[in-house]
Amino acid sequence: MATLFLVPAFGFFILNFSPEKHVFAQPNENWDDGPNWNLAIKKIKELENLVKIQDERISVLEKRPTLSEFRSTVELQETVQRQNDRIVKLETRISELEVMVTDTKAEAIHIEPSEEVPNFGLKIFTPEKNFIRKERILLQPTTVPAESVAFFAYFSTHNVAASPQQILAFDKVITNIGNSYHPHSGTFIAPRSGVYVFIWIIRLGRTNYHTTELLHDNNVINSIYLDPQNRMDGTVTGTAVVHVNQGEDVLIRTGAHSNGRIDSDTNGRSSFAGWLLM
Template sequence: MSLQTFPVLILCAFYFLTNSYIYADQDEIVDVNTDWKWAVRKIKELEEQVRIQDERILTLEKRPTASEWTSMVDIRKTFQKQHDRIVQLEARIDELETQTEIENNELGETSSPERMHVSQSKRPMINSKRSMVKNARLLLQPTPVSVETVAFFAYFSTHNPPSMHHHILAFDTVITNVGNAYHPHSGTFIAPRTGLYVFTWTIRLWGNSYHTSELLVDNNIVNTIYLNPVNEIDGSVTGTAVVLVNQGDDVLVRTGSNYNNGDIKSDTNGRSSFAGWILM
């Protein structure tokens, strides 16, 4: 190697090292930006999850305890007993008033003019007392307890093939949804208020299909039904439950952990459906 070519090699090496350093810095900047965007996105996702959990916790904190619900039921029972007693007393008062009028009329027919005059002079007083009794009865009339109506009914628009275990049955055709608490896309009813509810669901099967289905309330199995037509019938089976549901609880129907095969049928010849409503 000559002395003339040596400086040229030095310059080439310096140029290569400088450009490599610049490109490395650019790659690191790109990597840092990518990591930063990912971190920001994850932070936003975590913040959204925390917000949802906070709302869920707030809903759970507002739920009445078992003792509070028992007290509410006892109060309503006491109220109903008092109402029944008031009705009985009103009937007895009407009976006594009628009997008193009959006795007064009989007494007036057989009494002297002087006694008739005294009886007539006391009549305004008697009428006044009757008016007071009637006013008191009006005040004792029970105050109606308003209950927010909640009810829904939905069915499958077509045959449904839920062959896997624990498959949520999303009944997609909604006929009734008072309170807008049933969500057809997820097949879930979310209780808008705490109360005693009735739920019922029907599963239609035929051929070699067989299924176990479960009603879940707040992720707890409340009732289970099973049907196997054994290639002999086109039939259906229905399950029903009366259960206390807290505000915010999810209620749904899903396939069981065992014995699931084939389509769940639903057409104009017979619907597979899900319904529920609040009692009190």
């Protein structure tokens, strides 16, 4: 019975199988030449490149500070600035308090009666002890005037000033606060009215001798004279304290009794200086 069933089934399989209806891949068929396969590979590569670019962008974004971190940094900087400003104010206040010192001075006060006092049985109190007196000294801080004026200049080389009434132009300027000294003309022009101090130094040697004068507004204020008499080099210094109005000039010139050169080198400088006193 089983044999009879298998025979018809096998015959049915043979009748329904046809090589025209079923196509099998050949072993040597090349799938890489198919257009759909090439397009798929191309798409895959494009997707891989896109993923790579996205990964790079994500990496860059992860390295950037976030908005909250940036705000925190700005707030921290503002806090530091406020603290620095407060420290400056506190340091200024401390400096003001430091100049206010309490100085304790012990002064021995001994009182003696100036004349004999009769003893009528009264007790006379004569202080014999030392009294401690406390004083509070307020030291005013030294401040620079808002419009300071000062200058200092000297001859860079020896100066031949053979003629009388020759203006001495001290050409090497070291200090010129206020830019009121003019080295080309040797003239100081007061930028503001006030009391000024002027000093000039003249160095001479051998047979040279000179009278030099300080002129204020064409008036001789002070003069000095030096004659080494061919014995040794020497220097002489002149000083003047003058009230000078704004725009008036002050200068140094030779006097009537003058001869030879004025020395100025590393061994000794001939110079001119001045500053606003008050």
